[in-house]
Amino acid sequence: ANINTRKAEALQTSLRLVDLDETTVDPAIWGKNFPRQFDSYQRTIEPYHTKYGGAGSEGVPTSSKLEQDPMLKTIFAGYAFAIDYNHRRGHAYMLEDQKMTKRVTERPQSGACMHCHASNVVLYRELGLKKGAPGDLKEPLSSSNAQAQLQAGFEATCAMTYQEVGPLAKHPVACLDCHDPKTMALRVTKPGFIKGIDALARSNDSVPHLPSIERWRREGKKGTYDANTMASRQEMRSMVCGQCHVEYYCGPKATLFFPWHNGLKIEQVEAYYNDYKWKDGTRFSDYKHAISGAEVIKAQHPEFEMWSQGVHSRAGVSCSDCHMPYVRDGALKVSSHHVQSPLRDITRSCQPCHRVPADELKARVETIQDRTHALMMRAETAVVALIHDLEAAKKAGLNDAALKEIHEFQRKAQWRVDYVNAENSMGFHAPQEAARILGEAVDYARQGQIELRRLVDPAKLPTLARK
Amino acid sequence: ANINTRKAEALQTSLRLVDLDETTVDPAIWGKNFPRQFDSYQRTIEPYHTKYGGAGSEGVPTSSKLEQDPMLKTIFAGYAFAIDYNHRRGHAYMLEDQKMTKRVTERPQSGACMHCHASNVVLYRELGLKKGAPGDLKEPLSSSNAQAQLQAGFEATCAMTYQEVGPLAKHPVACLDCHDPKTMALRVTKPGFIKGIDALARSNDSVPHLPSIERWRREGKKGTYDANTMASRQEMRSMVCGQCHVEYYCGPKATLFFPWHNGLKIEQVEAYYNDYKWKDGTRFSDYKHAISGAEVIKAQHPEFEMWSQGVHSRAGVSCSDCHMPYVRDGALKVSSHHVQSPLRDITRSCQPCHRVPADELKARVETIQDRTHALMMRAETAVVALIHDLEAAKKAGLNDAALKEIHEFQRKAQWRVDYVNAENSMGFHAPQEAARILGEAVDYARQGQIELRRLVDPAKLPTLARK
């Protein structure tokens, strides 16, 4: 490039070649106006791996988390995750990977699954209209009609099977899901998040990293907390990700929800689940453990929750700052839509804030991750030991009723170790919090083993599995 | 310019009212030349407390750690720490607090104790000369004669009783201990550190925060690693503190030493102790636990070691940056010699680097400390439970030989929980590392309880102590 084009670029904002509206799902059309963002968006198809992140390059012998860490098969015994559980990949794969997982092909799944694996704004609104919601598809998403359509359509998919909803979805996450087509402003469009963040705002959990919620509370909690009108731009730069990178319940027994009603900390989420009653009055759990008989909770990718406990969120650093850094494209700075591991582009992702060499930053991340990983293996060892003890106890004749108290230990311990494992930064998003959670996991698992020895002759239990 | 020439070139801007030399122990004399530093030095006599730091103000109901946390009495049973263990205070008290502790008044202690509680440069050299070391007292400390005097005198005190050495010590840590009286450059003078840091340099532990050691290794490990000639000024700003704020052995069975021969990480220190043999061929331990019979290791204030595992040390932030911030005094900026908790002066200690409100910084520190404290209580609970189990096992007739393996669990677990407890920042110096260590402590303690149940009928053991 020469100076003339530099100067031209500097002036150019973007050419409006096509008109975008609430019905434009296809990112390629948006790409006509925003070729840079579209180009990078498409690059999420590139395979890569880092020491703990990414997946799918030849460097990683297997993309299967189960083969890489066979303890997980024991931990998830009786649940779909025991048959197929892989490393995440780029956004481009989200639809495909979900359709192809054995969790879907070999087990019945709800249409709610689609919530985070496709561009649903139009899909939901169309279904909502069919279900009798008011208005039409042209109305801006912020209108109350459109919101009603969105919600009605979403609820409809939760009552449908995955196989019914699948064919309706056309694209992985698309521009429309995060942007207003008229202003390009960020917005949240996922019903689970819209409800979840309002529930969080109503809780008492202190959220210094989400100042607009603190303000809404101070001003008397009027109406609902609406991120799209109340959150700052910097908060939106994380909230668009929090639409999907969160712990959730998504199954046949209730409409998908984010469990944030007590707050974002692991104990608060656990307490919400423990207090939650299914329609039949029984207590919440995701599955009955096939080996031990315990009723346990499954954790899924709590990135938003874990980030919330770290120092970066407190310092106002958003997901996008690290995962969608600004890239100089000629004279312009644009947000990289090649969402990926920041370790693949440390210069842009970290160095604007940290004035140290890239190797040093990488070493800091890996120090944190190595510590988390070692402690996680320790905690998994303890949980698996408890499960095998329970197995032996059952063989020795104890039934679920007799083991009730010990099952609680497994529920607590397993929930904690799974939470850190399912979180996709190997502890980086909140290093001390991840270690704290794992410390508790160890304690509960080992306490369970100790208590069990009051009920069963220790000689009948397996020898101690150790780290 | 290399360090040597820089030091040699050093100018003095202050008025030279008195001549300082290697025999000037009294800080008041130095204070004539450096009134600002002396004034603040004297202020370490002020009592204060923060949520977890400091001691001695009316806000802290008791300065006794044992009364505040009675679990410690069980953990230290059989050792002097079980009779008297208090919160630290300012430097001004170091001589007095040591003389008055029941650990000294009610138990025999070695003269080595004085190593970190007094200004010893002259004391050691005089004793060394008496023991036949060459040269005289006027030679600069860096000369080989003076170093020989220092070392000989130090070794002599290690063979003496505390009561013999006590009267020889005149001052708490003084200017001479950290400064060259001619150039005012920083220096280290404590024999334990001089040997310890050389041992560390010879180990393979990676020390990115101590670049001069990495360089000495790269350049072929010639001679000994000498901090006074090789360390950068910024490293010296931590090393002067590392002379005392470290884990050590100091007892009758060997000359005081810093256990850094494998590295600065807790496992490396533990491995060194486990491999260490007393002169009679038996394995290292600090005491035999009065309740359980286990041979255990006592940890003391590993601030330098813990700081080494945190992100601040990696980022080149020294102890002095936080604990001796610059203060403006008239037309000059000087280092505050009022060494204290940085939370007492967040503006100067933290805000030059962290441009966020003081309340926010305090909240970040307390979030870290609260997490550490909760996990520490959990870990202590587990260790105490193991000790009570062992007590019951002994009552049930098992002797030390039968309990050998379980004693090892106690040794490991107790060492870890004590390490974090003895460290004086409640986890702040390395938040994730502190939590990781505590997680391991829990695991070892609980594993010990489980294994013990193979040896003793669980019905004979106490019911589970929980968190």
Add this chain to the structure above:
Amino acid sequence: MRGKRSLLLLTLATAILLGMFAGSGAYTFVSAHGLSYMSDDPKVCVNCHIMREEYDGWQHGSHKAVATCNDCHLPHDNVIHKLYVKASNGYYHAKGFTTGNFPDPIRIKASNAEVLEANCLRCHGEISSELTAHGTLGVPTDPTRKADLYGCVRCHLEVGHGPVR
């Protein structure tokens, strides 16, 4: 004496021009307001949009009223040094700007960091005299690390350009 000095100046001015030509060619020089580069006005620096962030930051920094870019970023020990640094920087800036080949984010080079530190001391030498009595703070001690970790800017990073994070 005076003759000698203006000869030196002439030589140096030529050197600067040559520097900029070598880096970018005459076209760049004109197009990028090369001549105005010789001035001390901060606006000159934002002729390059690349310097926009620093310029905006300086506007919000604590030194806007008291120091221009060149007060901090050019040597003031003697005019020859000043012009030499200006020439070599001019070369790098023009080259970087034209080829688009420079680190992003831009980072100060070690040699320029030394210049910077000397300027802090030029204005604040007295207040920091006790600190610098036994050596400057800004000496790089580890070849893998930049000088900036250890200098005044270790703590006062934001004086020039406001908060950095």
